Amino acid sequence: MERTVFFISDGTAITAEVLGHAVLSQFPISLNQYTIPFVEDVAKANEVRQQIDELFEQTQLKPLVFYSIVSSDIRAIIEQSKGYCQNIVQALVAPLQQELNIEPLPSAHRTHGLTESNLIKYDARIAAIDYTLAHDDGISLRNLEDAQVILLGVSRCGKTPTSLYLAMQFGIRAANYPFTADDMDNIQLPQALKPFHHKLFGLTIDPERLSAIRQERRENSRYASLRQCRMEIAEVEALYRKNNIRFINSTNYSVEEISTKLLDILGMSRRMY
Amino acid sequence: MERTVFFISDGTAITAEVLGHAVLSQFPISLNQYTIPFVEDVAKANEVRQQIDELFEQTQLKPLVFYSIVSSDIRAIIEQSKGYCQNIVQALVAPLQQELNIEPLPSAHRTHGLTESNLIKYDARIAAIDYTLAHDDGISLRNLEDAQVILLGVSRCGKTPTSLYLAMQFGIRAANYPFTADDMDNIQLPQALKPFHHKLFGLTIDPERLSAIRQERRENSRYASLRQCRMEIAEVEALYRKNNIRFINSTNYSVEEISTKLLDILGMSRRMY
Helix, strand or coil, X not given: CEEEEEEEECCCCHHHHHHHHHHHXXXXXXXXXXXXXXXXXXXXXXXXXXXXXXXXXXXXCCCEEEEECCCHHHHHHHHCCCCEEEECCHHHHHHHHHHHCCCCCCCCCCCCCCCHHHHHHHHHHHHHHHHHHHXXXXXXXXXXXXXXXXXXXXXXXXXXXXXXHHHHHHCCCEEEEEECHHHHHHCCCCHHXXXXXXXXXXXXXXXXXXXXXXXXXXXCCCCCCHHHHHHHHHHHHHHHHHCCCCEEECCCCCHHHHHHHHHHHHCCCCCCC | CEEEEEEEECCCXXXXXXXXXXXXXXXXXXXXXXXXXXXXXXXXXXXXXXXXXXXXXXXXXXXXXXXXXXXXXXXHHHHCCCCEEEEXXXXXXXXXXXXXXXXXCCCCCXXXXXXXXXXHHHHHHHHHHHHHHHCHHHCCCXXXXXXXXXXXXXXXXXXXXXXXXXXXXXXXXXXXXXXCHHHHHHCCCCHHHHXXXXXXXXXXXXXXXXXXHHHHHCCCCCCCCHHHHHHHHHXXXXXXXXXXXXXXXXXXXXXXXXXXXXXXXXXXXXCCC
């Protein structure tokens, strides 16, 4: 069964997408998706309404509409469409209002917007991205005292995407350091990392998955061979154990999962942006 | 007024945080926040319940609990706590079930997890991050035919964080190219970029904000001076206009807003990860 779904917002529509996906993933249906951000005026809202109505006329199935719009005038236009309209935030605001016993003060663009009140936090987040890029892949081992976490692992085990996700989503300054084939004869924790043992976090990965990822990069190379991958991983895991470095296996985890597990294991607080 | 809020999940808790923040931002209250991901067994759930109950005993105010947990046994433990418990996904699943007239098939870890069915999409997203890093800041002008968008702008106007966000969130291969002080005497669109006019997207920024950002990097430099910032921005905006390059002013926008506006203006589809 296929259904069409619209994610509509007066802002980025990221919240509508994330929540809409979480809800829709509970049902065994395939989706034809449209995301329409920045529906900020009557003309745009009417255009969207027409698109929804035309789809309904064609299919005789209500398009699913997940929306979040602050202005009641613009919202009303969407609500008058022939879609199944679900105001994603309001569904939770009404019961919460009862519990808090205060009136909501809705304002547009709050969730992913830039306002005077969050500018300092936003700048810190951009600074974390800068720091993380400057300390990617062992480029620089200077200023490691400013890192909040230092990821370790072999080439292509997920260090860089995880570091960037930590910076982007949580504003965390994440350095990362690679162990290469040259390190394997006598693998050791670099002297420069030793003072920061409490910030170290290792990644490992199944050799089969690592080999497949490396094949994409350098086909039929020694670098990508299963034997080389097995050896590097065995060496690195032994190093983690010997030095009491906490680590996880990234094979079956997304960057979101690796990042949130890392924060959980290291006991770091999550700041939301 | 301050209230304590818990975001609890059997997965990353990212959805619970994003939606919880969207809902709570509607109310003028300050928050004391705890995020507890990976609540996957009874022991962990009991621990969390105890934490909630203790807070209630101390404050006599119900902690706000936004949660998303698939297992009914584990969910029941949280629901028996003394918090104000809001199942964030379920609030929208029940009405949708009526419309779709099919039973939900809940499964854990779907939203931000890595499964066999989304592995290919996930690998494409990691490849987009790799591409974007390799084409950051004009490092490489090769393989621009593989870019889906090429961002232009002066130093520190937001190109790099925006490119990385596009790759991370939407799996988009985003190159970016900087115009430097040396380009200003006779600013021109580089020959290498001309074949890709349809992918070009310019950023601009208010000179005052640019100067403040550059001061953080090189205090009291010519680079950070308001005069230099004004000149560079005037030159770059003139270039955009002369070459019919679409652009936006990033001053008051977050990377989420810049990215989603860019996709909207270029008519690119958004894939969710």
